[in-house]
Amino acid sequence: MKIDFNHMLQASIGEHGISGQEIEVMAARVPQVHKNMCDKKDAMAWRNLPYNQSSVVEEINKEAKRINDHFENFVVLGIGGSALGSKALFTGVKHLKYNELSREKRGGVRFYVVDNVDPDGINALFDVIDVKKTCFHVITKSGNTVETMSQFMIVLDKLQKEMGDHFKDNIVFTTDKESGILKKISNQYGFKTFTVPDGVGGRFSVLCPVGLLSAAVLNIDINELFAGAKEMDAACTKESLWENPAYMYALLYCTAMNKGVNISVMMPYADGLLNMAEWYAQLWAESLGKRYGNDGSIVNKGQTPVRALGVTDQHSQIQLYAEGPFDKIISFIDVENFHTQLKIPQAPIDMLDAAYLQGQTVNKLIASEMRATEYAVTQAGKMNMRITLPEMNAKEIGALFFFLEMATAAAGEFLDINAFDQPGVEAGKIATFALMGREGYEEKAAELSKASGKDDQFIYTV
Numbered sequence: 001m002k003i004d005f006n007h008m009l010q011a012s013i014g015e016h017g018i019s020g021q022e023i024e025v026m027a028a029r030v031p032q033v034h035k036n037m038c039d040k041k042d043a044m045a046w047r048n049l050p051y052n053q054s055s056v057v058e059e060i061n062k063e064a065k066r067i068n069d070h071f072e073n074f075v076v077l078g079i080g081g082s083a084l085g086s087k088a089l090f091t092g093v094k095h096l097k098y099n100e101l102s103r104e105k106r107g108g109v110r111f112y113v114v115d116n117v118d119p120d121g122i123n124a125l126f127d128v129i130d131v132k133k134t135c136f137h138v139i140t141k142s143g144n145t146v147e148t149m150s151q152f153m154i155v156l157d158k159l160q161k162e163m164g165d166h167f168k169d170n171i172v173f174t175t176d177k178e179s180g181i182l183k184k185i186s187n188q189y190g191f192k193t194f195t196v197p198d199g200v201g202g203r204f205s206v207l208c209p210v211g212l213l214s215a216a217v218l219n220i221d222i223n224e225l226f227a228g229a230k231e232m233d234a235a236c237t238k239e240s241l242w243e244n245p246a247y248m249y250a251l252l253y254c255t256a257m258n259k260g261v262n263i264s265v266m267m268p269y270a271d272g273l274l275n276m277a278e279w280y281a282q283l284w285a286e287s288l289g290k291r292y293g294n295d296g297s298i299v300n301k302g303q304t305p306v307r308a309l310g311v312t313d314q315h316s317q318i319q320l321y322a323e324g325p326f327d328k329i330i331s332f333i334d335v336e337n338f339h340t341q342l343k344i345p346q347a348p349i350d351m352l353d354a355a356y357l358q359g360q361t362v363n364k365l366i367a368s369e370m371r372a373t374e375y376a377v378t379q380a381g382k383m384n385m386r387i388t389l390p391e392m393n394a395k396e397i398g399a400l401f402f403f404l405e406m407a408t409a410a411a412g413e414f415l416d417i418n419a420f421d422q423p424g425v426e427a428g429k430i431a432t433f434a435l436m437g438r439e440g441y442e443e444k445a446a447e448l449s450k451a452s453g454k455d456d457q458f459i460y461t462v
């Protein structure tokens, strides 16, 4: 994998880039950043995942075989870090119309992720699967998440109606080793259960059973995922900024953030990597978006992640990126070798001025469009960088996950905030409990039921 930061720099894009002096100033902080990264063993236990799971992986592979032998469908129930990694893995490595392929071509079950509580979305899934022939992987680290628990209860009801009490084999859990409702249910009813290891936060959990059971069910080689992560780890544990791409990413992005560049656009040029941008969006937003610094002062840090898709979004967003404000960094991701080649054939009619396309490949077209867009935004003086994957396979995807996790953790250190908590999501969770009538939240419910404080003048009903 190649990670190219050239177009972040003044030397390349002019005044809105980062200067050598700015790098020097931030580089002085690298030894402390490195020390903190090494010291935070508990909060960063996810760094060990490529190394310490051999027996779990054996169990996961066994479970995946059972699932593929006995079922037609595999459905992940979860949200946020409990779902996005599986989605990124699925489309990042597998055929883009996987579920529509024949069983023989797939080599396993169909694969779905339910990560919302949209009634139409959930019911649509039930319209295309037979629940009796479906294994549901219920994933929640906390074991309490309202969306996941609701999905699980809906599934349980369907299974019970179809199968009586013989549904245990259709359900697998992944949750905390001791806390949460799901763990209690697991203890009481004996569902097959995997554990999210301590110190592995949801958004850093793709390389533990949270994502690995999906990988195994999809016949994605877990050892290859780990091999990529380990290779990236070897680079990203180096103390030297000039050898460590995660530190350079963090340094440049944080320098830019400190100058008010508050948007991070991830723009892969591959349909299969759009879900990687979704996964990154949670990682970057939830890790770095913090009101308080480590010293308790109010800092309001963070950078808004935006997902874009090349080339599709060239025809919707690039106008803004090229000519709008200097408030964003675009990280392009390109792929050197796609799974397939596609030639633009000789047309049976006169194609007039489009005739030059004949005999060329779509592979060349997408690569050229990426280069052209990179050139255009660089000419416009906009910060951008490029990650190039030789291929979209388990090893490269494992490396990319690990790189972005390390870069995010390092950014937390440069910003001097806690990248591993998410206190800002609590207020919304508590209000949801109250609105849904959970015991213990009566006071909040009363507060919420009071007048909204909204001025009717500003509400238009048409």
Ligand SMILES: O=P(O)(O)OC[C@H]1O[C@](O)(CO)[C@@H](O)[C@@H]1O
Binding pocket: 079, 080, 081, 082, 139, 140, 141, 142, 143, 144, 145, 148, 202, 203, 286, 422, 425
């Ligand atoms: O895995 P859980 O505990 O269900 O949490 C799901 C998601 O909810 C959050 O806690 C808050 O959005 C995320 O950090 C997490 O990935």
